[in-house]
Amino acid sequence: MNQKFARRVQGWSLIGVFALLLVACGGNDDEQEEQQQESPPKQAQVQTLEPFDLELDKTYPAMVRSDRSVNIIARVDGTLEQQHYRAGGIVEKGDILFTIEKDTYQAAVAQAQADLQSARASASEAQRDYERYQRLYQNGSISQQQRDQALSQRDTSKAAVAQAQASLESTQIDLNYTDVKAPVAGQVSLNDVNVGNYVARQTQLAEVTPVDPLEVRFSLPQSDAFALRRQRQMDDAPNVNVELDFPYGDDSATTDTSLTGDLDFLGARVDESTSTVQARAVFENPQNLFLPGQFVRVKLRNLMRFHVLAVPEIAVTEGLKGPQVMLVNDDGEAQSRFITMGEQARGWVIVPEGLEKGDRVVVSNIGSISAGDKIDAQPFDGNVDSEPDNPSGLDASGANKSAGQGTSVSGETDQTSADERSSNSSDN
Structure with a gap:
């Protein structure tokens, strides 16, 4: 009888110990829940998405x-006598680069000038003969055929003058081409033909590149x-x-x-x-x-x-499935969302997929926020260059900093943040 009673007492004791342990564990869970409920919301700047124009x-x-590079070509035949430039130097339009055998072309010009003078003399004589024959014809002293022959001789002499004039101009052009000039200003290349060599027409001598x-x-x-x-x-x-x-x-x-x-x-x-x-x-x-x-x-x-949706680069983190951002839902809690990243410029990332107008994106203290955390939303100060040092988004005077880049991005107002903090306190 005593042994049975002892076993019962021992069993009741074990049951009591287990009960105490269960009570203790339940108490710890309640304490943990109270601690989680009592943890204050985390401050972070929040950007409310609105489409805006972004400069990239x-x-x-x-x-x-x-495209104005020019090949320097010989326009006359002759010996290349001089090179007037230094290879690689800058030349101006009209500068002389080469000289091709001048003497021959100067002699040709002198010959053409003499031919022109002779033709002009013959033309003057023919003009005087025609005028004399014209008077004799009017007096009936010569026939019309003789007068016409004088007229033909005069016209032929005039044509000879024009021909000699053209020949002189042609030889003068050739003489001018003996000085090879730069047609444009620019940097001149190495010479393709050395001085002393004979060059024919259309031989490339150098190149000038503006x-x-x-x-x-x-x-x-x-x-x-x-x-x-x-x-x-x-x-x-x-x-x-x-x-x-x-x-x-x-x-x-x-x-x-x-x-x-x-x-x-x-x-x-x-x-x-x-x-x-x-x-x-x-x-x-x-x-x-x-x-x-x-x-x-x-x-x-x-x-x-x-008209794009964009977020600061500092708001984007790399998740298991790719780039993601933290949003603040209607309950004031953080939640992650995967996005598709577009072009990046000046600290902004264009988001073509994954976000919509009105979404509230966390843009500061990203490393200390996890999904499910309560967020004390502060206005976005527009600083996209680095993680803001002042998560409240206020300057020394307590005024909101303006968003940069002339964009339409903004955070929640001070009144909204105050209402959320009040609501969170009452819930806790």
């Missing part, structure tokens, strides 16, 4: 061109070309600035390796094979730093994207 800076590969201004042709994706064409047709849209840039090692740190130019051509058709549109820009190159044939980067500044 786009860069395209290109090559410098100079280096100021320069031309750059490049291809735009059709989406960029469409936006650019639309922007250029708008009166109130910002101007698209064109820059030409290439860095060359350490020199780029101390030398200005960029030029500002004008976009003077945008193609009227899309290339079917590449889906691009050709464009051209012209740049002044006063220091002759850039040369034709160099590969460069053409940058279009202030290229607009119209």
Whole structure:
């Protein structure tokens, strides 16, 4: 009997211990729930999405061109007597580059001048004979045939004068061609024929390449070309600035390796094979730093994207399924959403898929916020360059900072944040 009673007491004791453990565990859960409920909302800046126009800076590969490059060709035959330039130097339009055997052509000009004088003398004599025969014919002293012969002789003499004049001009042109001049200003190449060699007509002697201004042709994706064409047709849209840039090692740190130019051509058709549109820009190159044939980067500044949804780059994190952002739902809690990223520029990311107008995106303190956290939404201050140091979005005076870039992005108002904090406190 005593043994049975002892077993019962021992069983009741074990049951009591288990009950106490269960009570203790239940109490811990309640305490944890109370601690979670009592944890304050996390402050973060929140951007309410609204479509706006975003300015981008786009860069395209290109090559410098100079379509006014000219081949220097010999226009006369003869010995190449002199070279008047230094290879690689800059020459002006009209500068003499070469001299081809002058003496022969000077003699030809002198001969042509003598022939012209002789023809003029013969013409004068024929004119006087005609006038005399004309008077005799009127007096009936000579026949009409004799008068006509004098007239024909006069006209033939005049033609001989014109022929001699043309011959003189031709020889003078050849003489002028013995001084080979630069037809354009630019940088002159190495000589193709050495001094002392005989050159025939149409022999290439050198090349002159204009280096100021320069031309750059490049291809735009059709989406960029469409936006650019639309922007250029708008009166109130910002101007698209064109820059030409290439860095060359350490020199780029101390030398200005960029030029500002004008976009003077945008193609009227899309290339079917590449889906691009050709464009051209012209740049002044006063220091002759850039040369034709160099590969460069053409940058279009202030290229607009119209009516887009965009978020700051700092709001986007990488999730298991790709890029994602944190949203604030109607209950004031954080939730993640995967998005499709579009173009990125000036600290913004265009979001073509995944977000809608009116969505509230967390744009600060991203690393400390998890899905399900209560969020104390603060106005978005427009700073997209880095993680804001002041999550409240207020300046020293307590006023809201204005959103940058002239966009329509905004955070919640102070009154809304206050109402949410009050609601969260009452729920807890």
